[in-house]
Amino acid sequence: MDLSYFTDKLSASLSGLSYGEQPTTLYEPIRYIMALGGKRIRPVLTLLGAHLFTDELDAVVKPALATEVFHNFTLLHDDLMDQAPLRRGQATVHEKWNPNVAILSGDVMLVRAYELLLDVPPHLLAHVLRRFSQTAAEVCEGQQWDMNFETETEVSIDQYLDMIRLKTAVLLGFALELGALLAGASREDADHLRQFGVGIGLAFQLRDDLLDVYGDAATFGKRVGGDIVSDKKTYLLLTAQAQASEAQRATLARHIGQPVPDADAKVRAVRAIYDELEIRPQTEELINRHFLDALQHLERVAAPETRKKPLHQLALQLLEREQ
Amino acid sequence: MDLSYFTDKLSASLSGLSYGEQPTTLYEPIRYIMALGGKRIRPVLTLLGAHLFTDELDAVVKPALATEVFHNFTLLHDDLMDQAPLRRGQATVHEKWNPNVAILSGDVMLVRAYELLLDVPPHLLAHVLRRFSQTAAEVCEGQQWDMNFETETEVSIDQYLDMIRLKTAVLLGFALELGALLAGASREDADHLRQFGVGIGLAFQLRDDLLDVYGDAATFGKRVGGDIVSDKKTYLLLTAQAQASEAQRATLARHIGQPVPDADAKVRAVRAIYDELEIRPQTEELINRHFLDALQHLERVAAPETRKKPLHQLALQLLEREQ
Numbered sequence: 001m002d003l004s005y006f007t008d009k010l011s012a013s014l015s016g017l018s019y020g021e022q023p024t025t026l027y028e029p030i031r032y033i034m035a036l037g038g039k040r041i042r043p044v045l046t047l048l049g050a051h052l053f054t055d056e057l058d059a060v061v062k063p064a065l066a067t068e069v070f071h072n073f074t075l076l077h078d079d080l081m082d083q084a085p086l087r088r089g090q091a092t093v094h095e096k097w098n099p100n101v102a103i104l105s106g107d108v109m110l111v112r113a114y115e116l117l118l119d120v121p122p123h124l125l126a127h128v129l130r131r132f133s134q135t136a137a138e139v140c141e142g143q144q145w146d147m148n149f150e151t152e153t154e155v156s157i158d159q160y161l162d163m164i165r166l167k168t169a170v171l172l173g174f175a176l177e178l179g180a181l182l183a184g185a186s187r188e189d190a191d192h193l194r195q196f197g198v199g200i201g202l203a204f205q206l207r208d209d210l211l212d213v214y215g216d217a218a219t220f221g222k223r224v225g226g227d228i229v230s231d232k233k234t235y236l237l238l239t240a241q242a243q244a245s246e247a248q249r250a251t252l253a254r255h256i257g258q259p260v261p262d263a264d265a266k267v268r269a270v271r272a273i274y275d276e277l278e279i280r281p282q283t284e285e286l287i288n289r290h291f292l293d294a295l296q297h298l299e300r301v302a303a304p305e306t307r308k309k310p311l312h313q314l315a316l317q318l319l320e321r322e323q
Numbered sequence: 324m325d326l327s328y329f330t331d332k333l334s335a336s337l338s339g340l341s342y343g344e345q346p347t348t349l350y351e352p353i354r355y356i357m358a359l360g361g362k363r364i365r366p367v368l369t370l371l372g373a374h375l376f377t378d379e380l381d382a383v384v385k386p387a388l389a390t391e392v393f394h395n396f397t398l399l400h401d402d403l404m405d406q407a408p409l410r411r412g413q414a415t416v417h418e419k420w421n422p423n424v425a426i427l428s429g430d431v432m433l434v435r436a437y438e439l440l441l442d443v444p445p446h447l448l449a450h451v452l453r454r455f456s457q458t459a460a461e462v463c464e465g466q467q468w469d470m471n472f473e474t475e476t477e478v479s480i481d482q483y484l485d486m487i488r489l490k491t492a493v494l495l496g497f498a499l500e501l502g503a504l505l506a507g508a509s510r511e512d513a514d515h516l517r518q519f520g521v522g523i524g525l526a527f528q529l530r531d532d533l534l535d536v537y538g539d540a541a542t543f544g545k546r547v548g549g550d551i552v553s554d555k556k557t558y559l560l561l562t563a564q565a566q567a568s569e570a571q572r573a574t575l576a577r578h579i580g581q582p583v584p585d586a587d588a589k590v591r592a593v594r595a596i597y598d599e600l601e602i603r604p605q606t607e608e609l610i611n612r613h614f615l616d617a618l619q620h621l622e623r624v625a626a627p628e629t630r631k632k633p634l635h636q637l638a639l640q641l642l643e644r645e646q
Binding site for chain 2: 026107123125140143145
């Protein structure tokens with residue numbers, strides 16, 4: 001089964017979703033951000049999680065979209081908090097309208113995400129909503145940690161990994177778990193799938209950190225070195241700071257958190273230290289470890305190997321690895 | 324049964340609620356705003372709604388608190404949107420912390436409100452959450468209309484009444500409906516109770532508009548005439564504008580929406596026109612109509628008259644009428 005089978009199933013339903021009509025200042029921004037596109041990875045994961053156990057996916061589509069609406073709610077509020085001007089190359093909601101519209105439209109999106117989950121069979125509903133709520137709160141916790149880290153001087157590597165787990169990985173895990181639960185899988189299988197998703201999410205985020213420094217400018221889509229220029233405490237920087245010699249630490253301190261006359265020189269200097277400390281292979285090793293750990297959880301799921309193939313394929317795509 | 328029986332039942336549970344621990348920048352603001360106090364009218368209404376049909380209120384307390392957490396979520400985000408410095412005489416969350424903390428703490432409060440509803444019996448859960456979600460979206464719509472009205476030149480009286488219904492009244496209605504549903508009442512009784520709550524809410528908000536102009540400064544708690552000074556489009560102003568003669572309309576236009584050298588003179592001038600047009604008795608009549616309409620819905624609820632007394636009493640208290 002090709003991935004496009006699942007994305008096609010979603011896109012028809014997604015474009016048919018109604019969020020509300022009046023006042024338009026409340027609902028137009030929701031339609032706007034939902035139409036900006038994206039890979040719809042979360043609902044695809046929900047369908048793939050369900051498809052491990054069943055061919056009956058029609059009842060899974062609407063709850064699957066809850067994860068996409070929720071994800072876009074977090075983007076809307078995060079963009080406002082980060083004062084980001086652009087999202088997928090278009091003006092962000094707080095820029096196109098205003099901050100208040102962004103707050104309130106986001107609030108309604110969170111409500112609509114819950115509503116999309118209410119068609120879940122009654123015997124599963126409380127459990128699904130409890131897991132969704134826990135995940136939603138964790139995503140907020142991750143965003144708060146991320147904002148806290150901007151002004152904190154001491155952030156440990158473990159704190160950073162926990163932040164990206166909360167901010168990014170747990171929602172991928174929940175999306176898969178949701179699919180499994182809806183397809184009637186055991187709680188044990190649903191939890192293995194969740195852990196598969198969390199592992200893939202961690203690997204994906206670490207790879208994003210890596211590409212920021214070592215990616216190909218032509219394919220990465222963002223400015224290479226952007227994290228270094230903005231002093232972002234990534235896995236690479238925190239690891240370098242933890243392993244640096246006195247001299248290297250002094251060099252880092254001269255560049256990180258200081259006004260920058262020459263951004264390219266800053267990127268070169270910090271990357272030189274990363275190279276000396278072999279931060280790249282260390283990061284690749286950690287990505288590998290999370291990827292392999294994720295695959296082990298997928299293996300333990302009691303479903304036919306052939307049905308696991310699309311999940312495997314998607315994980316490889318997400319991490320842009322050779323098949 | 325005295326009202327204090329119900330408020331006591333709530334306050335123990337409310338102070339025992341746990342919203343989360345880490346990061347403290349996310350959860351401390353929630354504890355802060357929930358501890359600011361208030362009359363806890365919404366969860367009291369839920370208990371009173373349930374008590375019409377049952378003495379078993381223990382299972383109702385936690386879902387009842389969902390309405391209070393939700394209400395405080397709206398206060399938190401509304402205060403940020405309105406840039407209000409104070410809430411119940413204390414610094415608002417965005418003032419005491421910062422706007423981003425207010426956004427994200429509010430988001431988690433909405434999640435926690437949903438979580439408090441998850442103990443509802445499985446056969447009621449989907450219906451309760453659908454009604455809660457509809458109510459939550461309506462409250463957001465009301466807030467958006469309220470903000471829109473600030474910059475719109477033409478607001479009709481019907482639009483204004485619909486705004487206060489959405490922003491204030493529907494949540495009071497839902498709180499009562501929730502209590503009835505949890506106590507096993509019929510959908511019909513639950514809906515009459517909901518309409519009772521909506522009517523009381525409308526009357527309450529109109530009374531608030533009236534007290535702003537005609538209240539006793541010593542007991543009103545806010546500055547008398549504040550709505551006039553800030554050009555707020557209240558029921559009184561919109562009715563006056565609709566009924567004004569050419570000359571009165573010109574006087575209103577000289578004061579409303581203009582820079583004010585003398586706020587007291589502005590309040591006196593606008594109030595003089597209200598007096599000429601008999602806006603006060605007209606408003607009192609509309610309050611009365613909503614109050615009586617509400618009572619008719621309460622009468623139709625199939626529950627013993629004695630059990631309706633506390634609801635009656637609370638409605639009278641809210642409207643500060645003679646018993």
